[in-house]
Amino acid sequence: MATDVHRPVTGTPHRADTASQDTAGTTDTAGSTPTASAPTVVRVDGLTRAFDGRPVIDRLQLDIRAGEFVALLGRSGCGKSTLLRILAGLDRDIEGTALVPRRKAVAFQAPRLMPWKRVWRNVLLGLPGKPERAVAERALEEVGLSHRSHAWPKTLSGGEAQRASLARALVREPDLLLLDEPFGALDALTRVKAQRLVDELWQRRGCAVLLVTHDVEEAVLLADRVLVMDDGVIAHEQRVDLPRPRDIADPRFAALRTGLLERLGVEAPSAAPAAPSKAA
Amino acid sequence: MSISHAPPQPASDISGKERPSAPGPAPGEQPELVALVPSSSRRARVPRWLRRTTGPLLLLGLWQLLSATGVLTSDVLASPETIARVAGDLVEDGSLTSAMGVSLQRVAIGLLLGTLVGTGLALVSGLFRIGEDLVDASVQMLRTVPFVGLIPLFIIWFGIGEAPKVAIITLGVSFPLYLNVYAGIRGVDSQLIEAGESLGLSRWGLVRHVILPGALPGAMTGLRYSLGIAWLALVFAEQINADAGIGFLMVQARDFLRTDVIVVCLIVYAFLGLLADFVVRTLERLLLQWRPTFTGR
Structure with a gap:
């Protein structure tokens, strides 16, 4: 597969074949x-x-x-x-x-929260075992949404819903x-x-x-x-x-x-x- | 915008006592302002239950008025007053309460069985494609048969005891529940199912956390239809070969030309129907509070 040679910002040109490991000039x-x-x-x-x-x-x-x-x-x-x-x-x-x-975890363009579950239950949905609510609370706090933990998704604003969706993805500790x-x-x-x-x-x-x-x-x-x-x-x-x-x-x-x-x-x-x- | 322009012109008005002659609004003239009344103060503070009972009460008043003025004679329709007295008598000698008990039991059993059959079939055909192929066509075909027409057949099959009555109610209840639960399951947003999959839900987890809650509004609609049909089926079932229940009471009253007793029975039917509706409403309020829908003003 042919890919273009890109123009690196650092000035040291190297091939950027997407298939190969990028070994050379990763300026950190x-x-x-x-x-x-x-x-x-x-x-x-x-x-x-x-x-x-x-x-x-x-x-x-x-x-x-x-x-x-x-x-x-x-x-x-x-x-x-x-x-x-x-x-x-x-x-x-x-x-x-x-x-x-x-x-792995996905966050979609639409938040895709289950409208019939409160925010914290949405966050825990699909996690193995019986996770405690505190797990969800921690993830929600990370996205700055702990105050909406008990809310229904219908009451969230667009940004809040998207943050809840992010919390739901992060609580899975994805690689x-x-x-x-x-x-x-x-x-x-x-x-x-x-x-x-x-x-x-x-x-x-x-x-x-x-x-x-x-x-x-x-x-x-x-x-x-x-x-x-x-x-x-x-x-x-x-x-x-x-x-x-x-x-x-x-x-x-x-x-x-x-x-x-x-x-x-x-x-x-x-x-x-x-x-x-x-x-x- | 006009307010900021206002000061100079009124000042000259007062001093000059001269109205602007132009018919259109002069640049400095104050347009008429309308107060925007807050909706809370405009709305009458009548409790919801009272508003809901006003209509039937007005109807009752009209009826009493017509009876009292002689427009409505007692052999056509007894007056509310007479009916209340007869109802009191029937309750006192226990015949009405025992009839209600029998009827309620029939409806309850029929409703329970019908709910089980209807939702069970809907789950089978809603969740599995093979189930849909096997079940849906048959149900759609049977649905078009008027269930009342099956009463003679049911009597032959089940005799004249409780079984044919319960069976008729079960049959009547099953179809609306089936249709609505099935539609509810198939109407669940595929994006949510996909999200559930991406969250690692198992097949059963998807059913439990996504599909069934998503089908609940449909199921509630189905339950409402079913309740209405359950009472209808009860009336039909009890008028044939019954020896107890409200329908039996009505058949007896018909033989003795007692319009008052018939009306009492009808009122009991209506009352029970209202009660059932109240139960479903309460269920909806509890189970569907998450729904982002318009709830009326």
Whole structure:
């Protein structure tokens, strides 16, 4: 599978074949960026998923190391959500190899809380054994939602529901956290807060994250590595070695974003940035 | 916006005593302001139960009025007063209470059996595709047969004791429950089922934590229909070959042309129906409080 040679920010060019372990120049500027020696938590090789004979994912290669934050970008309908569903174990009509950790959790675009269970029961849903409420309370406190623990989901605001959904994912102590456009349905301000929360949680938990999104800025803001999916494969890979917390006003940030947008077929605008609404 | 403009113009009005001649609103003229009354003060503070009982009470008053003025003669329909007296007599000699007991028991047993059969079949065809193929077509076919038409057959099968009466109620109750529970199960949001799967719920866990609670609103609707049908089935069943129960009391009264007793029995039916509705309402309030639906103003 041919992938592009990307342009690393650090200046030391190296091949970014997604199938190979990224051994060479992982400049560890971000502190929490996993080192090359970290074990692999996702190994996908020659993965194919076809709908009615039309392959949406076509012999895809992907490796994610423990503790790595990977963002997956792509045009609408390019198969990025399909890939996430496959990794979540929700879609088994596949060919090829896909190895994922046993402990994984998903947060969807819609919070998908069970409306008939109070928030804390939603958080504990599906955990093995008979977990105590305190377990849920701890997870809810981590996302800043302990005061809504006894509430019905219908009384939560959009941001609160999404945080509850995150708590439900985190309480499983996943090695891999799959996020399917979790900020897509939030308003701009809530989204900024939610992105920061995810950033914090990831740094604290140290689990690998695969974030599916169509927001380039969000991807560059959060991820160690941004993948662009096209024609059923990872068509482009971009390391992001900016220090955290990242500043979208940083010229390097803008350069990365412009490059990725071009990859997605959006020409660089002459003047204004693509999404001025999220100025930090 | 007009308020901020207001001061200069009124000042000149007062001094000059000259109305603006233009027919349209002058730039400084104060538009008419309407007070927005808070909804809590506008709404009458009548308790809900009282509001709900007002309608029937008004109807009763009208009836008494018509009887008292002679528009409604007693051989057509006895007056509420007479009916109350007759009801008192019937309760005193114990015939009404024992009849109610017998009828209630029939409904209870029929409802229980019908609920078991209806929800059981709905679970089988709702949860398993093979169950759907086997059960659904047959139930949909049988559903179209008017269950009252089966009474003669049931009498041949079960004799003239309690069995055919309970069987008729069971049959009547099963179908609405089946249809609504089945629809409820199939109407559960597939996204929630997927979320449950991703949370690692087992098949039984999915049924217990996602599918059954999701089907509960449907089941409640089914229960309401079923209760209505249960009383209907009871009336039919008790008018044939019964020797006890409210229906029997009615048949007897018909033979003696006692409209007052008939009306008493009808009222008892209505009262029991109301009671059953109250039970379902309470159940709904307890079990469906999570539902994000409009509850009326």
